[in-house]
Amino acid sequence: MLYALAWLDLRADRPGVVLLPLALVGSALAAGELVRVFENSAQPGLPAGHKGRAADAAPRRRVVLAATVLVVLVSATPMLWLEYPKETVVGRAGWVGLGLAIAGMVVFVEEMVRYAGPGAASTRLARSVFTVAYAGGLMGFVAQLRLLAGGVWDADGRWGMVALLSLIVVVKMDDTGAYFAGRALGRHKMTPILSPGKTWEGALGGFALSAVGAMIALGPLAHALGCDSTRGFWTWLGGCLLYALLVGAAGMAGDLAVSLLKRDAQLKNSSTWMPGFGGVLDLLDSILFAAPVAYFLWIARIVGP
Template identity: 60%
Template sequence: MLHWRLILGVLFVTVIAVLAYFDFGSKHPGLVMAPLAIGATWLAAGELVRLFEQDSQIPAPSRYLVVPGAVATVIASCAPMAWSVAERAPMAITSGVVGRVGWVAIGLAASSLVALCAEMLRYRTPGSATTRLALAIFAIAYAGGLMGFVVQLRLLRGGPWGEDGRWGMLALVSLILVVKASDSGAYVVGRLIGRTKMAPVLSPGKTWEGAAGGFVFATIATLITFGPLAAALGCEIDRNFPSWFVGCLLYALLVGAAGVAGDLAVSLLKRDAYTKHSSTWMPGFGGVLDLLDSILFAAPVAFLLWIGRLVGP
C-alpha cells in the first residue's frame, strides 16, 4: 500500500501544481481549477452516500439527489467566474456579501429546497423521510458547501487583494500547505514520540504530542507561505514584523486545528458506518473524503481569517 500511496501522492500533487500554474497566469482566476473542485465534490458526495448506505438501520438519501445538489452548490460558488469571463461584473458580484459567501449560501439554499421537494414527491409512509432529508442536506453542505469556501479563497480579489487574482492563489495555497504540513508533522512526531491519545475511540493513532508536532510543521509552512512564497507570487505584505509573525502563528494554529477536527469528523462518519475507508478505489488513501477531510473543514476558517485581514496585505 505504501508504494501506491507514494505513486498516487506524486500524481495528485503534479496535477494540482500544473493546474495551479496555468490558473495563476489566466485572465480569469479560478476558471482552470474549477473542474477539479467540481470533480472532487462529485466523488466526495458519492462517498458520503456510500457511508450512509453501510448502515442498514437508517434510510440512506438518494445519490441522484445528493451528488447533483453538492455539485450545484460548488457551481453556484463559481458564479463570479462567469462575470469575469464576460468582463462585466456588477458591484454586488465582486464586492459585498454576494461577492464573498453569498453564492455558496444561494447554492446551499437551492439544493436544500430541491431535496425537500424531492422528499415530498416520494413520500408514501411515515418513518424515514425526515432522516433521509437530514442526511441529504448534511451531505450537500459538507461536500458542496465546504468546497464552496475553497473556491471562494481562490476568488479573493478586488480591494486590498488587487484585480489579478494572485492573492486568491496565495490564499488557496496557504490552506493546502498549512493543512497538509500539519497532517505530516502530526504523523511523523506521533509515530516517533506520541504517547498521549487525543481521541482514542475515533482515531487511536492521534496523539497530543503529534498535534504539537503538527503545529510546529504548520507554523513553518505558514512562515514560508507568507514569506518567500508570497514574494515569489508578487504578493507584497505591507505589515510590520510583530503583526506579520503573530498573524502567521494564529493562522497556523487555527487552520491546523480545524484540519485535525476535519480528520476526526470523517473518522466519526466512517466508524459510525462500520467501515475503515470512505472508498476503496484509491489504494493507500481510501477515498476522496480521506484526502479532503482536513482541507474541507479548514476552508471556512481560513476564509474568515483572510477576509478578517489576520493575514494578507
Template identity: 40%
Template sequence: MGVGGLLLLPLLLIIALMATTELGEMLIQGGLDLRLKHVFFGVVLVHLLTFIPPLMDAFSSAGYPEDCPIGRVGWIAVGSVLAMCWLFFVEMKHFKTPGSAIQRLANGMLVVGYTGTAMGFLTVLRTLQIGDDGFESAWGMCAILSVVVITKCGDSGAYFTGKSIGKHKMSPILSPKKTVEGALGAFVCGTAAAMAFGQWLVPSILSLVPEGGASGELAGGPVWAWAIYGLVITAAGMVGDLAESLVKRDSQVKDSSTWVPGLGGVLDIMDSITFSLVPAYLFWISTWLTGS
C-alpha cells in the same frame, strides 16, 4: 481571475462530486438512507452558483457587481438553501408512508453541507480578490495554497511525532492512533509552515504577476498574523480529520474509498482541508495576512 483559475473550477467540481459519492456510499453502507442522485443535483447546484462571480469577472466587461446584495460568498448560502428545497420537493413527491423522509432529508443535507457548502469555499478562496494593487487574483492562489500547505504539514507533523514519541491517546475510541504528542507536533509543523509560507512563498507567488508592483513591495502580513493563522488552520484541520473519522467509524469502513492508492479516497485527503476553508476565508478577508 486568469484562465488558470477558470480551469481549476471544473476540477474543484469533480473533487466535490467524488467526495459526494464517497460520503453518500459510506452513509448507505452504515445503514442510512438517502436519495444519492438527488443529493448529487443539490451539490452541483451549490457549486455552479458559487462559480457565478468568477465567471462574470472573466466574461463580463463590467465584472461581478460589488454592490450586489448577495455578494461573492453569498451564492454558497443561496445554493445550499435551494438544494434543501430540492430535497424537500423530492421527498414530498415520493412520500407514501411515514417514518423515513426526515431521515433521508437529514442525511442528504449532511452530504450537501459537507461536499457542497463547505467545499464551495474552495472556489471562494481560489477566486478571492483583495485590494487594487495589481495582485488581486494572485491572493486567491496564495489563499488556497496556504490551506493545503499548512494542513498537510500539520498532518505530517502529527504522524511522525505521534509515531516516534506518541504515548497519550487523544481519542482512543474515535481514532486510536492519534495522540496528544502528535497533536502538538501538528501545531508546531503547521505554524512553522504558515510563517514560512507568509514570509517566503507569498512574495514568490506575487512576483509572478506581471501587472503587480515592484518586487520591493511584495510582502505579506506580519509574522505574528501568520503564526496565529497557522495555529487556527492546524486546529481546524485536526477537527476535520476527526470528523471524517467519526463518519467512517460509525459506518464501519476503514477508508472512504480506494480511488487514491495508499491514501484512501478523496475524503481522506480533503478532510482536514475542508474544515479549514471557512476559518481561512475569514483570515484572508480580514487582510491580516496581506498587510493591506
C-alpha cells in the same frame, strides 16, 4: 498536478476557471463517498450494518451529487459571471449560502415528489442536506479563497491564489507533522476510541510544521507570486502563527469528523477504488473543514496584504 493547474489558473483570464473543474469533481466524489458511508450506517434503532430499511435511509445518490455540484457552481458565480459587478448585495461569500439554500430546496422537493408513506424520509432528508452542506458548502469556501481579489487585494486574483495554496500547505504540513511526531513521541491519546493513532504530542508536532508551512506560503511563496505583505515583521509573524494554529486545528478536526462517520458505519475506508489512500474524503476532509476558518482569517485581515 495541482500546482501545474494552479500555474495555468494564474494565467487564465478569470481567477479560478482552471481549478473549478477539479473542485466540482472533488466535491462530487466526496458526496458519493458520504452516500456510501450512510448506506452502511444503521437507521436509528437498527443495528449497524443492517441492510433493508437502513439502506433506504441513505441519501439518493444522483440527487445529492447534483445538488452538491450545484452548490459549488453557485459559489463560483463571481468567476463565471462575464461582467461581475464590483459591489453586489450578496457579496461573494453570500453565494455559498445562496447555493446551499437552493440545493436544500431541491433535496426537499425530490423527497416530496417521491414520498410514498411513513418510513425513512426524515432521516434520508437530514443525511442528504448534511452531505450537500459538507461536500458542496465547504468546497464553496475553497472556491471563495481563490476568488479573493479587488479592494485591498489585487486586480488579477494573485492574493487569492496565495490564500488557496496557503490553506493546502498549512493543512497538509500539519497532517505530516502530526503523523511523524505522533509516531516518534506520541504517548498521550487524543481520542482513544475515535482515532487511537492521534496523540497530543502529534498535535504539537503538527502545529510546529504547519507554522513553518504558513511562513513559507505567506513569505517566499507569496513573494514568488508577486504578493508582498506591507505588514511589519512581528505582525506578519503573529498572523502566520495564528493562521497555522487555527487552520491546522480545523484540519485536524476535519480528519476526526470523517473518522467519526466511518466508525459509526463500521467502515475502514470511505471508498474501495483508492487502495492505500482510504478515499477522496480522506484526502479532502482536513481541507474542507479548514476552508471556512482560513477564509475568515483572510477577510478579517489576520493574514494578507
